[in-house]
Amino acid sequence: MKNQVQLITYVDRLGGGGIAQLQVLLQGPQGLLQGLFGGVHLLPFFYPIDGADAGFDPIDHTQVDPRLGAWADVRALSAQCDVMADVIVNHISADSPQFQDYSERGEASRYAGLFLTLDSVFPGGVDERQLLAVYRPRPGLPLTVATLKNGQKKLLWTTFTPKQLDIDVQHAEGRAYLDGILQRFADSGIRMVRLDAAGYAIKKAGASCFMMPETFAFIAEFAARAKALGIEVLVEIHSYYRRQIEIAQQVDWVYDFALPPLVLHAFFFKTAAPLKRWIALRPRNALTVLDTHDGIGIIDIGADSADRAGSPGLVPPAELDALVERIHAASQCQSRQATGAAASNLDLYQVNCTFFDALGGDERSYLLARALQFFLPGVPQVYYVGLLAGHNDMALLARSGVGRDINRHHYDQAEIAAALQRPVVQRLLQLIRLRNEHPAFQGRFELLESEPEVLAMRWQLDEHEALLRIDFRDLGHTLSFSGGAPLQF
Known part of the structure; x- marks a missing residue:
């Protein structure tokens, strides 16, 4: 990069x-x-x-x-x-060919193990405590009730939206x-x-x-x-x-x-x-x-x-x-x-x-x-x-x-x-x-010593230097660099 x-x-x-x-x-x-x-x-x-x-x-x-x-x-x-x-x-669309194949063929589909369900994550059953322990980036449980095209009902794992079906990456x-x-x-x-x-x-x-x-x-x-x-x-x-x-x-x-x-x-x-x-x-x-x-x-x-x-x-x-x-x-x-x-x-x-x-x-x-x-x-x-x-x-x-x-x-x-x-x-x-x-x-970066309200940083490579200093109390600042005039905002 x-x-x-x-x-x-x-x-x-x-x-x-x-x-x-x-x-x-x-x-x-x-x-x-x-x-x-x-x-x-x-x-x-x-x-x-x-x-x-x-x-x-x-x-x-x-x-x-x-x-x-x-x-x-x-x-x-x-x-x-x-x-x-x-x-x-983490997930794939519910409209993907993989899920459509699974929805039609169920366990006979080659993709049956691709999609995570409540049972595949909790094969021994689950209680309230275990479900509440799951970290959530959004409100609600990470589950969506779905009826497959073959008539089966599944609790699919959906971390984000019902259209984003979590996959088993392992x-x-x-x-x-x-x-x-x-x-x-x-x-x-x-x-x-x-x-x-x-x-x-x-x-x-x-x-x-x-x-x-x-x-x-x-x-x-x-x-x-x-x-x-x-x-x-x-x-x-x-x-x-x-x-x-x-x-x-x-x-x-x-x-x-x-x-x-x-x-x-x-x-x-x-x-x-x-x-x-x-x-x-x-x-x-x-x-x-x-x-x-x-x-x-x-x-x-x-x-x-x-x-x-x-x-x-x-x-x-x-x-x-x-x-x-x-x-x-x-x-x-x-x-x-x-x-x-x-x-x-x-x-x-x-x-x-x-x-x-x-x-x-x-x-x-x-x-x-x-x-x-x-x-x-x-x-x-x-x-x-x-x-x-x-x-x-x-x-x-x-x-x-x-x-x-x-x-x-x-x-x-x-x-x-x-x-x-x-x-x-x-x-x-x-x-x-x-x-x-x-x-x-x-070159080399250095965080310079300064007052708590001030941030000062410097880069150096041989004779080349760039310095930034910002005082957050009043936004007074210095932006200087070798070979050019300082910048002021």
């Missing part, structure tokens, strides 16, 4: 075209984003992109949605820049299914995958069914299978921050999901203390993000839900609650309309809002947040809405009723061109180029 800023985007929501059109936007001679990014993470482009969960419920994970193009287009893009794609390991068919996806990716030039929903992939009676030792073992095994095909693995887990440190020791890359809420905490509470504590602990093999296609994670800096007394979070519970309210206030309560019980596709641990609006649309704070992100060790990813300093899409939220759509705007070419002329976006592009091109970022 190149040590340069990456873009994360839906193919059809940035420019309104397919993969070939996105390639022109990113790499074409007249492309509006030409030369900005060392890589691009294409959010699910599989068939179909408009299912129950915006492509995260594929009917066929090995088919490009024809509305976006074909594998030849992916291969052409991967020849121009690094491409990352999602491997959705079954021969489950393993073959995932290996087929990896091979298709490798053949198409994809050299990085994001392991989606991996924390829920293993189910075990009497346990939480989330980030267990068996889950870590599965992640390590899958990463080894991917590595054999020349593919790097990024693991996507929203959980207690120390679990990210554990996972980082087993895979190529993890997300720094603690960063977005800690950055907001620093601005709202005018202190860098929790943020600096995390910087001293965090794994270096991290992709840094401020925003993604999901919400702003809160669980990532909170206490361990399984052991609150003995495993405190990076910020106290009262400040965590206040942080959520500050985001709602800064966004003029728009985020409240998209979060929790206010919208479908519920996530119990995320606040749905664009990062720009979470900071109240304050351009200086936003640019300082991006500079902070780019200065941390790891590879920065910028979400397409964040790239354009996008506002909450309340119209899309109203139409879909899906909370996360508040941060999934559809940009046409004219909107992109207009957004790129905004001063805040121009300054962000300047920061991206600085991060990509300055030699200091290939």
Whole structure:
């Protein structure tokens, strides 16, 4: 993976075209984003992109949605820049050929063992205590009552939505299914995958069914299978921050999901203390993000839900609650309309809002947040809405009723061109180029001693240096680098 800023985007929501059109936007001679990014993470482009969960419920994970193009287009893009794609390991669509075969033939189907049921997870029966011990990212039990086409009734395991059926990744068919996806990716030039929903992939009676030792073992095994095909693995887990440190020791890359809420905490509470504590602990093999296609994670800096007394979070519970309210206030309560019980596709641990609006649309704070992100060790990813300093899409939220759509705007070419002329976006592009091109970022990182309210970081390589200092009391700052004039926001 190149040590340069990456873009994360839906193919059809940035420019309104397919993969070939996105390639022109990113790499074409007249492309509006030409030369900005060392890589691009294409959010699910599989068939179909408009299912129950915006492509995260594929009917066929090995088919490009024809509305976006074909594998030849992916291969052409991967020849121009690094491409990352999602491997959705936990589930498959209820409309998939595999489930349709099982629904018609029952136990005679070759896929009978692919789909998890209540009985397959709890073969000896289950009681209330065991069911309540299962960790849930959303309200309700992880089960859906289904009547198969052959007349049988089943309690299917569904961690997320009734249309997303959990699979047994340890079954021969489950393993073959995932290996087929990896091979298709490798053949198409994809050299990085994001392991989606991996924390829920293993189910075990009497346990939480989330980030267990068996889950870590599965992640390590899958990463080894991917590595054999020349593919790097990024693991996507929203959980207690120390679990990210554990996972980082087993895979190529993890997300720094603690960063977005800690950055907001620093601005709202005018202190860098929790943020600096995390910087001293965090794994270096991290992709840094401020925003993604999901919400702003809160669980990532909170206490361990399984052991609150003995495993405190990076910020106290009262400040965590206040942080959520500050985001709602800064966004003029728009985020409240998209979060929790206010919208479908519920996530119990995320606040749905664009990062720009979470900071109240304050351009200086936003640019300082991006500079902070780019200065941390790891590879920065910028979400397409964040790239354009996008506002909450309340119209899309109203139409879909899906909370996360508040941060999934559809940009046409004219909107992109207009957004790129905004001063805040121009300054962000300047920061991206600085991060990509300055030699200091290939050198040694140092977190400098400073007051609790101040964050100071430095990169050095031979005679090259880059320094960022932010005083969160008044947002006074220094961003200096050898060979150029200091930047001020």
